[in-house]
Amino acid sequence: MAQENVPSKDHWLSIGEIAARSGVAASALRFYEDQGLIHSRRTSGNQRQYQRSTLRRVAFVQAAQRVGLALSEIKQALDSLPDDRTPTRADWSRLSKSWRSRLDQRIAELERLRDDLDGCIGCGCLSLQRCNLYNKSDRLAERGPGARILNVGIPGESTAPGVGTRL
Amino acid sequence: MAQENVPSKDHWLSIGEIAARSGVAASALRFYEDQGLIHSRRTSGNQRQYQRSTLRRVAFVQAAQRVGLALSEIKQALDSLPDDRTPTRADWSRLSKSWRSRLDQRIAELERLRDDLDGCIGCGCLSLQRCNLYNKSDRLAERGPGARILNVGIPGESTAPGVGTRL
DNA sequence: ACCAAGGTTCAAGGGGACTTCAGGTCTTGC
DNA sequence: GCAAGACCTGAAGTCCCCTTGAACCTTGGT
Numbered sequence: 001m002a003q004e005n006v007p008s009k010d011h012w013l014s015i016g017e018i019a020a021r022s023g024v025a026a027s028a029l030r031f032y033e034d035q036g037l038i039h040s041r042r043t044s045g046n047q048r049q050y051q052r053s054t055l056r057r058v059a060f061v062q063a064a065q066r067v068g069l070a071l072s073e074i075k076q077a078l079d080s081l082p083d084d085r086t087p088t089r090a091d092w093s094r095l096s097k098s099w100r101s102r103l104d105q106r107i108a109e110l111e112r113l114r115d116d117l118d119g120c121i122g123c124g125c126l127s128l129q130r131c132n133l134y135n136k137s138d139r140l141a142e143r144g145p146g147a148r149i150l151n152v153g154i155p156g157e158s159t160a161p162g163v164g165t166r167l
Numbered sequence: 168m169a170q171e172n173v174p175s176k177d178h179w180l181s182i183g184e185i186a187a188r189s190g191v192a193a194s195a196l197r198f199y200e201d202q203g204l205i206h207s208r209r210t211s212g213n214q215r216q217y218q219r220s221t222l223r224r225v226a227f228v229q230a231a232q233r234v235g236l237a238l239s240e241i242k243q244a245l246d247s248l249p250d251d252r253t254p255t256r257a258d259w260s261r262l263s264k265s266w267r268s269r270l271d272q273r274i275a276e277l278e279r280l281r282d283d284l285d286g287c288i289g290c291g292c293l294s295l296q297r298c299n300l301y302n303k304s305d306r307l308a309e310r311g312p313g314a315r316i317l318n319v320g321i322p323g324e325s326t327a328p329g330v331g332t333r334l
Numbered sequence: 335a336c337c338a339a340g341g342t343t344c345a346a347g348g349g350g351a352c353t354t355c356a357g358g359t360c361t362t363g364c
Numbered sequence: 365g366c367a368a369g370a371c372c373t374g375a376a377g378t379c380c381c382c383t384t385g386a387a388c389c390t391t392g393g394t
Binding site for chain 2: 370371372373
Binding site: 027028035043044046047065070071072 | 380381382383384389390391
């Protein structure tokens with residue numbers, strides 16, 4: 001654990017180093033690689049070597065996960081970065097710009113939720129018919145959280161029960 | 168005015184009704200019940216009957232999930248509500264207050280994330296060692312793998328063109 | 335040369351949040 | 365009084381995101 005300050009451009013990092021620095025377990029990194037979120041080259045002895053920029057990719061994955069995105073989506077975003085060369089400032093900038101809107105969206109959503117909570121449940125009002133929480137969260141939650149994302153399942157399931165609104 | 172305001176206190180709802188009005192599948196409701204998030208009594212024929220207030224519990228669950236809380240955590244919050252009687256304004260108020268701070272926390276977190284993204288990744292800086300994104304995303308803030316927040320509500324929105332390899 | 339630390343693959347396991355299925359029961363409307 | 369539809373249970377299946385384990389190979393320091 002030395003020399004991390006040395007900006008040697010072609011300093012490749014082992015999986016253990018990436019793990020240590022990103023805080024992500026090596027097993028998770030291998031998993032990410034399987035999923036195509038990160039990439040490595042191999043040493044003659046078949047051990048993984050990552051570019052430094054991988055750290056940033058991993059950080060991005062973590063960040064995106066915190067926002068609630070699935071790995072498959074994150075992969076899509078990362079796919080827009082060049083594999084062949086280290087991403088430039090512009091590359092990341094472009095990517096981050098598009099994600100900012102997602103973040104903003106999500107933040108707005110949470111703020112709305114908070115306000116609704118204060119205004120509706122918080123006040124204990126019983127007029128749930130006009131409650132934002134309800135009107136928001138019913139259709140909003142297409143298919144509950146948990147694991148799957150949009151695409152999965154949702155066979156002819158009824159849902160959208162006319163939004164009873166009447167509690 | 169509305170008939171449904173008539174305080175027929177003992178109007179119990181079937182699981183199908185709860186499902187229709189909350190937009191949550193009956194199977195999910197049974198699951199929630201298994202997990203102790205909601206409760207029911209049974210008819211002589213062993214079918215579930217829920218109090219109206221269950222709708223609010225379910226709404227709360229949905230809302231909390233959107234914030235990224237795990238069911239177990241949500242259960243803890245709900246456990247502070249009385250089982251035996253319909254929660255009062257004060258009950259909900261107490262609960263929502265504690266929850267609000269979580270929401271605020273989470274919102275702040277996302278804002279920080281957004282700013283970091285702009286400031287660190289966005290700018291393409293290479294000083295990842297001091298990068299907030301890194302120092303932040305280390306394990307402790309996260310409650311581990313498992314419940315992921317789902318990003319619903321942006322079905323058509325396809326951020327990454329994907330095809331062009333450029334975002 | 336040796337050995338421990340760190341890596342590799344592949345397979346299976348696990349937690350969270352549900353859904354689906356099979357087979358049987360209850361309720362309701364005609 | 366009967367068929368259709370709603371509901372019940374328990375077990376198994378699914379998705380996602382990893383972790384753990386077994387068995388073996390590579391690297392690096394003394």
